[in-house]
Amino acid sequence: MTSSLDPVQLDNMKSQLDEIFLALEALAGVDEQAILAAATGLGMQPTAQERINLWQGYQPESENGEIEESERVNVEDLRSLVLIINHLAKQHQELIRRAIALLEQLTEEQREIHTISLLGDYINTFSKLYSDRMKHHQTLSPDALTQLALKKIMDLLFYSTSSGHQRLWFSLLEKTHQ
Numbered sequence: 001m002t003s004s005l006d007p008v009q010l011d012n013m014k015s016q017l018d019e020i021f022l023a024l025e026a027l028a029g030v031d032e033q034a035i036l037a038a039a040t041g042l043g044m045q046p047t048a049q050e051r052i053n054l055w056q057g058y059q060p061e062s063e064n065g066e067i068e069e070s071e072r073v074n075v076e077d078l079r080s081l082v083l084i085i086n087h088l089a090k091q092h093q094e095l096i097r098r099a100i101a102l103l104e105q106l107t108e109e110q111r112e113i114h115t116i117s118l119l120g121d122y123i124n125t126f127s128k129l130y131s132d133r134m135k136h137h138q139t140l141s142p143d144a145l146t147q148l149a150l151k152k153i154m155d156l157l158f159y160s161t162s163s164g165h166q167r168l169w170f171s172l173l174e175k176t177h178q
Helices: 007-028 032-041 048-056 075-091 093-109 117-133 142-159 164-176
Strands: none
Touching: 007 075, 007 093, 007 117, 007 142, 007 164, 032 075, 075 093, 075 142, 075 164, 093 117, 093 142, 117 142, 142 164
16 A cells, blocks of 8 residues: 555655644654654664654755655655654653643633643644744645644544554555545
């Protein structure tokens, strides 16, 4: 199934992972060092820095503005990023659970999400990061960005489990065939 993925599908999968990394950064302050530490902890060798660069979107472009084929994300890069996400989400599972519990409570009480600093700060940071880093994507309204941020934090809960890497990988594959 993965051998039949074309470059567009691979890039779409990477974009989905980018959004999840943004959620981790916005909620838990996960930065390059944390990602590199996770990669090292998972036994990923010197190519970890290249994967971090892929995550940040620093793919070198050719003179005509296209990503060089040798620099394009591949299936192994994506699998490594999935494992890193799972590792980091497990590390921050308590914070993720607390944010979800607050979200459920506010929803039940029909209160504004921004009234709780953890969620308000998360949404504001996610929105800013998304606007700064996802320039090649369509522009989203503030409401759409809030909904995306909330969806990603809920996704993180599922990806923080022991089988979270499998859930994330299957989710990525499923979305490429829709």
